[in-house]
Amino acid sequence: MASHDDQLLRRPIIVVGSGRSGMNFLGRAIARHPDLVAATEPRLMWKHGNDGLSDALQPRHARPEVIARIRAQVAAFVRSNGKRRYVDVTPGNSLRLAFVDRVFPDAVYVHFIRDGVDNVLSMRRFYGVVARTLRPNRPQLRDSYLARRTRELSLRQVPGMALEAFRHVVSAWLFAAVGPPVKGVRLPGMTAMRQEIDLLDLCFLQWRSSVESAAHFGRSLPPGRYREYRIESFDEAQMRQIYAFCGLDRPEPALEYMRREFDRRRIGPALDDGFPSELDRLRLLVAPTMAWLADAVGTAPPRTPGETPS
Amino acid sequence: MTEHSSPWLSSQVQSGVRIVSVLVPRIDAAAHPREAFAASIAEALGQADRRFVLDYSRVRTIDHACGILQFTFTAGQLLQGTDSRVAACLAPGHPRRAYRFAGLAQFVPDFRSPNHAAAAVARDDYPLFQG
Numbered sequence: 001m002a003s004h005d006d007q008l009l010r011r012p013i014i015v016v017g018s019g020r021s022g023m024n025f026l027g028r029a030i031a032r033h034p035d036l037v038a039a040t041e042p043r044l045m046w047k048h049g050n051d052g053l054s055d056a057l058q059p060r061h062a063r064p065e066v067i068a069r070i071r072a073q074v075a076a077f078v079r080s081n082g083k084r085r086y087v088d089v090t091p092g093n094s095l096r097l098a099f100v101d102r103v104f105p106d107a108v109y110v111h112f113i114r115d116g117v118d119n120v121l122s123m124r125r126f127y128g129v130v131a132r133t134l135r136p137n138r139p140q141l142r143d144s145y146l147a148r149r150t151r152e153l154s155l156r157q158v159p160g161m162a163l164e165a166f167r168h169v170v171s172a173w174l175f176a177a178v179g180p181p182v183k184g185v186r187l188p189g190m191t192a193m194r195q196e197i198d199l200l201d202l203c204f205l206q207w208r209s210s211v212e213s214a215a216h217f218g219r220s221l222p223p224g225r226y227r228e229y230r231i232e233s234f235d236e237a238q239m240r241q242i243y244a245f246c247g248l249d250r251p252e253p254a255l256e257y258m259r260r261e262f263d264r265r266r267i268g269p270a271l272d273d274g275f276p277s278e279l280d281r282l283r284l285l286v287a288p289t290m291a292w293l294a295d296a297v298g299t300a301p302p303r304t305p306g307e308t309p310s
Numbered sequence: 311m312t313e314h315s316s317p318w319l320s321s322q323v324q325s326g327v328r329i330v331s332v333l334v335p336r337i338d339a340a341a342h343p344r345e346a347f348a349a350s351i352a353e354a355l356g357q358a359d360r361r362f363v364l365d366y367s368r369v370r371t372i373d374h375a376c377g378i379l380q381f382t383f384t385a386g387q388l389l390q391g392t393d394s395r396v397a398a399c400l401a402p403g404h405p406r407r408a409y410r411f412a413g414l415a416q417f418v419p420d421f422r423s424p425n426h427a428a429a430a431v432a433r434d435d436y437p438l439f440q441g
Contacts, residue, residue, distance in 0.1 A: 124412060124413075128409075128412025128413075129377070129408045132408045172407070198413040198416070199412055272383060275417050276441050
């Protein structure tokens with residue numbers, strides 16, 4: 001049984017990036033291969049045993065029982081879907097790739113990057129709407145946030161999730177007592193930060209921490225384990241590259257999915273989703289990180305995200 | 311005084327305040343294009359209107375793809391630098407919670423009814439829009 005599981009866990013494909021960067025599209029496209037199955041944001045699975053912490057888990061948090069639990073859950077997921085290899089799409093992993101690498105030492109990473117201004121505005125728009133309701137944001141209830149969380153929930157995680165759900169609908173004057181709702185990757189001290197700064201600034205911090213952390217770790221890996229792609233210039237040749245990089249044959253279904261689902265016109269409209277002064281400020285904020293991403297392969301990012309509080 | 315109306319959008323002046331109202335319970339990107347909303351604001355600006363109420367009080371369901379947040383950003387981009395005063399009116403519940411949570415109320419304050427919003431922007435001590 002264990003050796004069969006090891007086969008299912010061989011070289012998982014970890015799609016990373018900031019939330020709202022197109023990761024779900026990329027994960028679904030890659031997973032069109034008949035041997036693959038993609039899990040969409042199994043956030044609670046990755047937090048097993050570290051529930052009280054932010055998403056910025058360190059290698060020391062990958063204790064043997066944590067590794068065993070996550071690997072068993074992934075193997076069961078792949079097996080139950082009748083597939084042979086795992087694709088993961090969890091934005092929070094961008095903050096903890098060193099942890100992920102302890103769980104899956106032979107994983108390959110594909111980092112999808114979207115223009116920072118566009119990405120942050122999209123995050124603000126999305127998080128602003130979904131953070132203040134329990135209504136499903138997807139047409140199919142079984143695909144909704146609540147349904148997905150319920151499927152991966154362990155008993156120990158129930159109180160935290162109940163509090164999170166309560167924050168979605170509670171009056172704002174109660175935020176001082178219960179904390180405001182937070183969406184997207186959980187930065188260290190994020191609930192306290194949200195009390196002090198507005199949603200746009202918090203989304204910027206989430207974006208910057210995610211892309212810098214993932215790129216910093218990924219670029220330190222040996223060749224053949226990490227690749228970066230920009231959604232704005234993504235094309236079929238790059239999808240073929242990803243397939244070759246992941247050791248996959250038969251990219252045609254992924255290319256067909258891409259032709260059907262990838263609409264370049266949908267990438268830019270978020271640029272209209274801010275007030276002029278916000279756009280000016282945001283352009284200044286994202287510029288250093290975008291420049292570093294473009295130029296400085298192998299160097300430290302402009303600012304390294306903080307350590308996870310214990 | 312100019313009045314404009316479509317099946318989903320109305321624009322009318324009441325006591326010197328331009329009230330742009332979305333008349334549908336849910337904004338759909340295809341059926342209720344942002345460009346039409348922008349055109350109604352631009353037309354009012356062209357007629358020297360400088361006091362606005364964005365009336366979303368009939369909008370009951372919002373999503374991230376298209377809705378009151380996007381319309382408000384559109385209005386803000388058009389009103390920037392025009393020495394205008396603008397307020398919004400939102401239905402209680404999710405629309406108002408999301409609007410405030412996303413931080414839009416610090417730029418375009420919201421009120422509980424179009425009349426309250428109109429009374430506010432009609433005052434000379436109501437702040438000019440600084441988007």
